[in-house]
Amino acid sequence: MADQLHHDNQDGWVGKEPYWKDAVFYQVYPASFKDSNGDGWGDIPGLISELDYLRDLGVDVVWLSPMFESPQKDMGYDISDYQAVYDRYGTLADVDTLIASCHDRNMKLILDLVVNHTSDEHPWFKESRSSKTNPKRDWYIWKPARYDPDGNRIPPTNWRSYFAGPTWTWDDNTQEYYLHLYGSFQPDLNWENPSCREAIYQDTMRFWLDRGVDGFRIDTVNKYSKRTDFPDAPITFPGQPNQPAAEMWCNGPRIHEFIREMQEKVLTPYNHALSVGELSNTPLPSQVLPYVSAANRELDMVFEFSMIRLGTGGAFHGKYLYQPYPLSELKAHVATWQTFLEGTDAWHTVFCENHDNGRAVSRFGDTSSHKNWEGSAKTIALWQGTLTGTLFLYQGQEIGMMNMPRGWGIEEYKDCESMGFYEEAVASGDQDRIAKTMDGLRILARDHSRLPFQWDGSANAGFTGENVVPWMRVHDSAFEDGLNVKAQKEDEESVLGFYKTVLKLRKEYGELFVHGAFRHLLPEDEALFVYVKEGVESGRRALVVLNFSAEEQALSSRGVTVARALGCEEGEEARLLITTLRERERLGIESPERLRPWEGRVYVNFAEGA
Ligand code: TEU
Numbered sequence: 001m002a003d004q005l006h007h008d009n010q011d012g013w014v015g016k017e018p019y020w021k022d023a024v025f026y027q028v029y030p031a032s033f034k035d036s037n038g039d040g041w042g043d044i045p046g047l048i049s050e051l052d053y054l055r056d057l058g059v060d061v062v063w064l065s066p067m068f069e070s071p072q073k074d075m076g077y078d079i080s081d082y083q084a085v086y087d088r089y090g091t092l093a094d095v096d097t098l099i100a101s102c103h104d105r106n107m108k109l110i111l112d113l114v115v116n117h118t119s120d121e122h123p124w125f126k127e128s129r130s131s132k133t134n135p136k137r138d139w140y141i142w143k144p145a146r147y148d149p150d151g152n153r154i155p156p157t158n159w160r161s162y163f164a165g166p167t168w169t170w171d172d173n174t175q176e177y178y179l180h181l182y183g184s185f186q187p188d189l190n191w192e193n194p195s196c197r198e199a200i201y202q203d204t205m206r207f208w209l210d211r212g213v214d215g216f217r218i219d220t221v222n223k224y225s226k227r228t229d230f231p232d233a234p235i236t237f238p239g240q241p242n243q244p245a246a247e248m249w250c251n252g253p254r255i256h257e258f259i260r261e262m263q264e265k266v267l268t269p270y271n272h273a274l275s276v277g278e279l280s281n282t283p284l285p286s287q288v289l290p291y292v293s294a295a296n297r298e299l300d301m302v303f304e305f306s307m308i309r310l311g312t313g314g315a316f317h318g319k320y321l322y323q324p325y326p327l328s329e330l331k332a333h334v335a336t337w338q339t340f341l342e343g344t345d346a347w348h349t350v351f352c353e354n355h356d357n358g359r360a361v362s363r364f365g366d367t368s369s370h371k372n373w374e375g376s377a378k379t380i381a382l383w384q385g386t387l388t389g390t391l392f393l394y395q396g397q398e399i400g401m402m403n404m405p406r407g408w409g410i411e412e413y414k415d416c417e418s419m420g421f422y423e424e425a426v427a428s429g430d431q432d433r434i435a436k437t438m439d440g441l442r443i444l445a446r447d448h449s450r451l452p453f454q455w456d457g458s459a460n461a462g463f464t465g466e467n468v469v470p471w472m473r474v475h476d477s478a479f480e481d482g483l484n485v486k487a488q489k490e491d492e493e494s495v496l497g498f499y500k501t502v503l504k505l506r507k508e509y510g511e512l513f514v515h516g517a518f519r520h521l522l523p524e525d526e527a528l529f530v531y532v533k534e535g536v537e538s539g540r541r542a543l544v545v546l547n548f549s550a551e552e553q554a555l556s557s558r559g560v561t562v563a564r565a566l567g568c569e570e571g572e573e574a575r576l577l578i579t580t581l582r583e584r585e586r587l588g589i590e591s592p593e594r595l596r597p598w599e600g601r602v603y604v605n606f607a608e609g610a
């Protein structure tokens with residue numbers, strides 16, 4: 001049997017499985033969660049003051065997005081000191097208190113590990129750029145210029161960066177280019193250099209593990225090993241200077257060696273500290289398996305991006321030119337990753353939001369009316385809560401937070417990626433492209449998920465003091481539609497109340513929902529998402545029926561009956577475990593074959609009379 005990469009069951013939460021499979025994770029974006037000192041930015045004391053809210057919701061592990069010292073050009077994903085806390089977020093002592101406060105509540109805390117690149121203001125980079133002979137020169141990736149036939153200086157390759165523009169920036173002082181897959185202010189570290197790797201392990205990982213954090217969400221985990229021959233990428237967009245080039249720097253030749261080294265030298269010695277890697281540009285199960293197969297001793301789990309990227313025009317050029325897609329495509333991605341685990345020793349994640357994407361209810365649900373908003377937010381809860389893998393929620397998902405109102409202009413968008421694409425469209429002078437980019441941003445921009453958290457209906461939604469100007473504008477829905485925690489706490493049947501119930505059921509029926517085998521029914525259907533989850537040992541089953549449309553849908557007209565789909569045997573009956581409908585809306589749902597608009601239901605097989 002494979003030597004399982006397990007955490008010890010220190011807490012005795014689960015039997016033979018590591019705790020993080022059944023645990024519910026919750027991502028906190030510190031700038032936008034809760035401001036305790038009235039400067040318009042969320043902070044760590046604010047987070048500490050709401051840990052009981054998270055515990056009460058059913059959260060087991062908090063993932064805190066970067067709170068390190070940073071010029072904040074990419075909201076802390078540009079770190080200038082890994083061992084200091086950004087002033088507006090608090091102090092080292094606050095993080096120590098946060099760790100202790102999580103542990104006191106039997107919760108865990110993981111930090112964001114951003115080590116593909118640093119800020120250009122990190123002392124390592126300042127040294128590296130100071131001269132060609134500096135000992136840290138080789139800690140970053142430097143290359144001489146090329147020249148075109150007219151003698152103009154051009155970058156070493158034609159690679160396009162994530163935030164638009166080339167992946168190379170010229171350094172006047174030392175007359176070479178440095179590589180950056182993201183912004184020019186985010187130079188890539190050179191993982192080929194062993195002393196650079198050792199500094200990463202020591203200064204960014206062991207430092208925090210020694211203080212008691214339980215592991216890391218590992219940013220851009222598959223981009224540390226680049227091709228070292230630096231070829232040009234093939235031309236995908238003729239006439240463009242910079243081309244998509246992920247195959248040149250993603251899942252590179254030494255990537256598994258580097259990750260295994262990190263696991264062996266750092267994570268394993270710290271009681272197998274938790275690792276969840278961000279694995280973009282890697283859509284094939286065969287590519288993902290080596291990262292998460294327990295026998296390989298690399299990562300506990302990863303975020304795979306096929307579903308979260310739906311609607312984008314690819315990861316690079318044209319990302320924000322919105323591409324509509326049918327529900328069947330979304331379902332196919334889910335089915336691929338639900339069945340990925342079968343017959344392997346791997347594990348996976350379940351998520352539909354994070355700080356890099358629009359809100360799920362606005363993308364996959366329906367915000368055209370209050371009723372549809374509520375129904376679709378709950379249907380999304382039921383969908384996520386019944387899928388196999390470790391569940392990750394993003395702050396505000398549990399109250400159904402939405403994208404910015406469509407009427408808000410570009411001035412409300414702050415993200416460097418949004419700016420890069422918008423400015424590129426403007427520079428093209430093409431009005432159609434500008435309009436289409438703006439439309440895409442309205443659905444997909446990273447900004448939407450970064451709006452202040454909606455705690456109550458007061459002037460700044462309880463995120464910060466009423467007279468403070470928050471760093472991003474508060475969504476009108478906090479006041480106008482009662483979309484806030486306070487209002488939803490007073491209503492057991494709210495989206496928040498529903499999430500709590502779903503998370504409880506997820507644990508109670510963990511064998512089905514967290515670990516069960518997934519069987520897809522009606523895969524081609526463009527309105528209903530229907531699947532069976534089956535307990536591997538008990539043979540117990542759940543039938544999940546989700547209406548992803550604003551019309552009533554009948555199962556019967558599709559030839560499906562609940563008892564048959566559930567595989568009820570003699571002496572068994574199908575029982576409704578949960579529906580997204582409010583009590584007063586349930587009249588007449590005895591006919592189990594009809595689903596209301598944006599309604600989700602789960603049936604379970606029970607022994608008759610039990
Ligand atoms: O994102 C890495 C990344 O490449 C993406 O998947 C991201 O969604 C990007 O917007 C794609 O265009 C991580 C962080 O999550 C993101 O916030 C950072 O901006 C990025 O790394 C750079 O550190």
